Amino acid sequence: MDYNFREIENKWQDYWERDKTWQVEADPALPKYYVLDMFPYPSGAGLHVGHPEGYTATDIVARYKRMKGYNVLHPMGWDAFGLPAEQYAIQTGTHPSITTRRNCDTFRKQIKALGLGYDWNREINTTDPAYYKWTQWIFMKLYNTWFDDQRQKGRPIDELPIPAEIAAAGKKAVREYQNARRLAYYADAQVWWCSHCHIVCANEEVLNDGTHEKCGHIVTRRVLKQWMLRISQYAERLLEGLNSLDWPEGVKDMQRNWIGKSTGAEVEFPVKNHEHKIRVFTTRPDTLFGATYMVLSPEHPLADPLTVPEQKETIRAYLEEASKKSDLDRTDLAREKTGVFTGSYAMNPVNGEKIPIWIADYVLMGYGTGAIMAVPAHDTRDFEFAVKFNLPIRCIMDPMGAAPEEREQILKGKACWTEDGRYIHSADPLSGLDINGLNKDQGIETTIRWLERKQYGRKAVNYKLRDWLFSRQRYWGEPFPVIHWEDGEISLINESELPLVLPELENYQPGEHGESPLANAGDWLEVTGKDGRKGRRETNTMPQWAGSCWYYLRYIDPHNRERIFDPGKEAYWMPVDLYIGGAEHSVLHLLYARFWHKVLYDLGIVSTDEPFRKLFNQGMILAYAYETASGAKVPSNLVEEKDGRFFHTETGEELKQIVAKMSKSLKNVVNPDDVIKNYGADSMRLYEMFMGPLDAAKPWSENGIKGVYHFLNRVYRFFSSPENLYNGEEKNENILKVLHQTIRKVENDIEGLRFNTAVSQMMIFTNACIKKGKVSRDTASAFVRVLSPFAPHVAEELWERLGNPPSVVDAEFPAFNEEYLKEDRFEYPVSFNGKLRFKLELPVDMEENRIREAVLNDERSARWLNGKKPRKIIVVPKRIINVVV
RNA sequence: GCCCGGAUGGCGGAACUGGUAGACGCGCUGGACUUAAAAUCCAGUGGACAUUUUGUCCUUGGGGGUUCAAGUCCCCCUCCGGGUACCA
Known part of the structure; x- marks a missing residue:
């Protein structure tokens, strides 16, 4: 008879519920342990077998720590804003909150059926106004904070020093000065627009092939006024903070790559017959002597001014093509480089040489200064471009470690060398710079010193990390606590007016041209200020990341109506000791949450600089699937097994068992x-x-x-x-x-x-x-x-x-x-020349010499010694004996 | 291209800082119980050869190396997974 698991499980789940077993409170007398799961999006499909994997792991740790005497915080909640509920509302008219509640109920029931010990008294839901009140509140904090570069720290906007000439220029100038420094700012942004979803996408939401990760449709570029968060100013802090964390190295590496720090120099190139200067960022200032042309990105502000009249038409056509190209062909695999000559020339500061200025779309406006010096001999992209457009390639470094034939090619400018070597042709008596004979590191250092002395440039650091596009044209998200006034001023609503609740709508459909569904919200939209000024509420909403950026903090004190949480409780429970979730959140969620946390830390709202002490990613749960010899997938219901081999039930063809993601089409979902x-x-x-x-x-x-x-x-x-x-x-x-x-x-x-x-x-x-x-x-x-x-x-x-x-x-x-656990005897494996021959049981405390004797005296040894004397007998106590003959 | 991670029986996977490769589970084979089946229990199970027994040889994706000793360390290569990509 099998044990009656159903009866037993019901009985104890009821017991835990009645007993309030999992309800915990902060208790300074006890050591704490905060174990957290990445909370789920409650989809209509219900729990998947992947969810319980991480949840079981944290539940085991939570129960174990509790038995070890810890006061354990182990909460659960719902990341419930998101597209599916809104899509469903568009189709059926059902309000997303109804769908959401229903889905949460299903999830909760399923999670309870697994016997997971969550403190449901702390359940949170990102779509609950009592929760998103505080998401909006944090947004207001971001808006009212600037980043002090000197102190590497966020500070209240009232502490921003206003330069005298700005203050003298009046209130408006001061406001603009402040707005340009707030961590949350409203600005024209080149954004990716998904015409299928009618929504802007963050860079992170656009896949390599130029499609929207949510729907698979091609996105296009648009310029729209959007809310942005200045996460890029926290790049160094976010990078630095990783070092102290007990996280998988892979995740840390991914974040490091994403932040993308590179060091080098900024160099200014005077333009011939112009007062403009072109500023470039380069990691290889040492290769200045090899610079044979310059490139501006098509969006560079100097692209037009530097174009000579005879080139105007060509350039205009190219810029237009480039702007279109960034829509579709940007991701073409065989990206042949394109570009056009402006007709202008810059002057190379190291040798006064005249070098042509080109425009090409392989240079991106979003990185560095949007302009580069091109060194085709020592940069593969520049090399490719120079070959195509027949620009000079000047080798200035004798490659070390290159094969003789390759070296020959490189010296002749027929191949590209990006590694270390010794400089040649890298001196100019007039400018006074000479790095001939040096290696790469020395060359970089010497050149930067020279640039700084001559005031042509300076050492510089650049990050790939860009500001975070923070608004979406959706209904089902947190409304911004923001009013746009008729005179163009932007202000926040009063803290006392929080939460700004989502209005009921008849129509959830977003507009064709980037209007959010909230543009249909009628009365809700219009505001009149005390001074009689008319204003309109922000109609964009926050992205789904917003709610998940800080939910772990609300669990600490979820019912607090006065404050985001009680500081004493925060100080007790934080940081999260163990955070488990999927690797798909390695970069974005974790980077965004760390960013918000650091801002809150700078403002004195939280007590730790980093939120998650230890992180772990659970792996994906896959399923068996079947395919024919030609690789065609066969749904599992058409497969039969015979003697460990698999056959197609209809064709009889033998199939290969493979491992794949669970999918409806393969009929292998558990x-x-x-x-x-x-x-x-x-x-x-x-x-x-x-x-x-x-x-x-x-x-x-x-x-x-x-x-x-x-x-x-x-x-x-x-x-x-x-x-x-x-x-x-x-x-x-x-x-x-x-x-x-x-x-x-x-x-x-x-x-x-x-x-x-x-x-x-x-x-x-x-x-x-x-x-x-x-x-x-x-x-x-x-x-x-x-x-x-x-x-x-x-x-x-x-x-x-x-x-x-x-x-x-x-x-x-x-x-x-x-x-x-103590053993007094150990059965030693005895090897001769590394090959295990027999086993010999000996007392563990036997001296090594006595062990050697015992081995040699064993009659079985004679066979392997073969009359010879052993050269050496290695004894590793309680492990192995090896006789070398 | 670059950065990570991985490859161990028929299958999922063990193996601490180099020290008895294949723990545990599945599957399979044989046996017990049963009228029979299921369930349960017991025994066996990496491969090859040999055998009456004691056994011998091979084996951690492939090739080299270091070491008394390598799944584990080093070099080269193949394949698979994840991330990222004109980032200057």
Whole structure:
């Protein structure tokens, strides 16, 4: 008979609910532990098997830490703003809040069915006005903050020093001066527009092929007034902060790449017959002697002024083409370089040489200064361009480490060299700069010093990270607490007016030309100021990232109506000790949240500089799928298995089993509800942990879940049968040893998030008990506690049956005792020349020399020594013996 | 292109700072129980060869190297996954 998981699971889930087991409060007398899941978007499809993986992992850690005496904060909530609910509203007229509530109810029910111990008293929902009141409040803080570059710190806008000439120019000038420095600003932005969704997309939401990640349609460029956040000013802080974090190196690397710091120099090139100067950023100022032309990006402000009359028409056509090209062909794989000559020349500061100025779209306005000096001999892009347009290529570095033939080519300007070497042709008696013979590092340093002395340029740092486009043309998002006045002034609403609640609408359809659905909001839109001035509310809403940027802070004090949270509680619970979620949030969510957190820290609102101390990414759960020899996918319902091989039910063709993402079309989606119905929540939890390492992608297998289900049945059957248990202490040495090994291993594995091996150790223990046939109640009680974070329902039931009062949740996690783990003898593997030949059991405290004797005296050694004397005998205590002959 | 990560039996995966490769689970084979099946229990299970037994050889994607000893460290290569891309 299988154990009745349904009855047991219902019973204990009811108990935890009635008992309010998971409700916690800040308690300075106890050490705290804050364990957080990335909260889900409650989609209409319900929970997916991927969700419970991370949730189970955090639940195990939470339960374990609680048993270790920590006060554990483990909350859950909903990232519920988003497109699907709005799309559904457009189609059916159902208000998104109704859809959202329904979906949250489903998710909550499904999560509870897994026996996850969340404090539901702290549940939050980003779409709840009582929550987004504070999202709006943070936006107001961002608006009222500027970044002090000197102190590398955000400060209140009233502390921004106003230069005398600005102050003298009047209020408007002061306002503009401030607006140009606020962390949230409203400005013309070149944005990606998705004409399918009628929405602007952040750069991050546009895929490599120029399509919108949400809908797959091609996006186009537009200039629109949008809200932006000055995250780029926090680049250095965001980069620096990574060093102190216990995060996967891969995630840190991704963030570093995204921030994209590069050091080099800014150099100014005078233009012949013009007062303009072209400023460029370069990481290779040392190659100035090799600069043979310059390039401006098509959007560069000097593109037009520097065009000579005879070139006007050509340039105009090129600029137009370039602006169109950035729409569609920008991502062409075979991007052949294009460009046109302006007719103007710049002067190379190192040698006074006249070099032509071109315009080309391989130079981007959004990076550096939007202009470059081109050194074709030592930059692959410039090389490609120079070859195509027949521009001179001047090698100024004798390559080190290049093959002789390659070196020949490079010196002749027929190939490009970007590595280190020794400079040649890099001196000019007039300018006084000479770096011939130096290597790259020395060359860069010397050139920068020269540039600074001659005031042609300076050392400079550049970041790829750009400002964050923060508004969307959607209904279902946080409204901005902003009023646009008829005279063009922008102001925030009063804090007392928060939350600014989303108005009810008849029509959720966004406009064709970038108007948000809120433009239909009638009365809501119009405002009249005290002075009689008319204004209009902002009709854009915030992106979905907004709510998820700070939700972990609201869990701390979710019902506080007066403040965002109580500072004492914040100081107690923060930082998050462990944060688990999908790797898809490695860059954006985590970077945005860190940015907001740092601003709040600078303003004294939070007590830590970084929000998430330890981060871990769970891997994706995949499924088996099938394909024919030609690679065509076959839905799983058309596949049959025979003797471990797979065949198409209709054609009979043999199929290959592969691993793929779960998808409706492959018919291999696993529904957690079905799994719970057939095997129970404990099996579901245990299997998700047993599948493999938490961070690995791994395929779901029906047989795998049967394995852990089988294990739980064995556990239940054995430990719930009184005839298998005797009272008091454990008498069997071996059982005691395995028990304590298990306690130690499970403890270490939970701390290291290696749940798969923890489960396997518990299996080893159970096998040993069943083999023995009878163990003590002490042993059973210890094991049940070890098992409880993983399979809490079975554990509660057994705990009760062993005669303990509920609940095992508050029992102490057993401590392992080294005494029981000690071995006095060890079975040494004995190798000859590295090959294992036999085993020899010896006392562990035996001296090495005595061990050598013992090995040589063993009759089995004679065969391998073959009459020779051993050259050397290596003894590694409690590991191995190796005889070298 | 660049930056990460990975490759271990029929399958999912173990293996601490280099020290008995294949833990644990699945599957498979044989057996017990049963009228039978399921469930359960017991035994076996990397490959090849040999065998009455003791056994021998091979094996962690491929090739080199360091070492008494390499899945683990170093160099080169192949394939797979993720990120990113005219970033100057």
